[in-house]
Amino acid sequence: MSQRIAIVDYGMGNLRSVQKALAHVAPEARVEITADPDSVASADRVVFPGQGAMPDCMRSLHESGLGDAVLEAAKSRPFLGLCIGLQMLFDRSEEGDTPGLAFLPGQVLGFGEGARSAGLKVPHMGWNEVSQSASHPLWDGIADGSRFYFVHSYYCRPGDAGLTAGTTRYPGVFTSAIARANIFATQFHPEKSSVAGLRLLSNFSSWNP
Template structure:
């Protein structure tokens, strides 16, 4: 039986992620846990989260999860969601805090995004459905149409130093990177657990993905 650990560091509605994975993988064992030993024993790891980056990094360290997250990201199928994407990078403007440093690059705040059609200012946070252009092929995109819409809730976005890291981008005023991938890591800014059939397909792909 495949064991999927959803890392609980006190940020976000983790049960919605768990329920979505249980729906697409009824034969898997899905565990929401803050226990490093449980995460270490899992076959696949999901690193989700909502909230402010300084709070997330503080809680990750307080629960002794930093090293096990780094270990999982080095060798297991690993899915980052929302803050779980942003924390993979070196530094965030939000609170001027360091991330985990797995990827080179910055996390930046939307700076007065403007609708290119109307010229009006767009709201921050970026909240709601938006399309994701697939910038390169990846097994996690299997069965998902290029430009498919996913659900976003965020005020910050990642700026990878290596442009080839990006596998998806989204327009909100300017275009920003909304999905990245390298080796066994795939991470997205949007919430697949809130993104209807496209999101469920992405989660299903993760269960079957063999990087």
């Protein structure tokens, strides 16, 4: 029986591009976009994407009734968070002073004046290098310093430094990927990141933490 990968649909995110990329790298899998908590609960692997503003994403997640299913998946199965799907795992975001799911310790902060005073634009948009902080199965076959595609104005600051799996500079160094047990999450968009991004998604589709 083929494995089923659930992409959580709580009304925020470019879900079709994630589905298309996963179907390309894991043609044997059933890749489903779902807004049904039971479907998320029964999936073999779960992808938790997000785009937009943190307050809107958290409100939509709660209103959809998917919050508990996401938290349970994060405890028990291969789980991939993307963009705001990474940020929502933490305690709180400066964006609208919004509580997150508090599954992981840490805060989400804005680039703000530090980036602007360095002559950089906010949001941080486009390709940037990711330095791998630790070896991980999802980095397999991806060269350290590979470039991935970003679109964001906020970034996470984990309360536990051991969560950091990748870092990026803009202008200072920030955490751009995190990992713990069955969880891997990225601030960048692997589905928009060409060969390196597809390899990360392929690694996720066969990862057995």
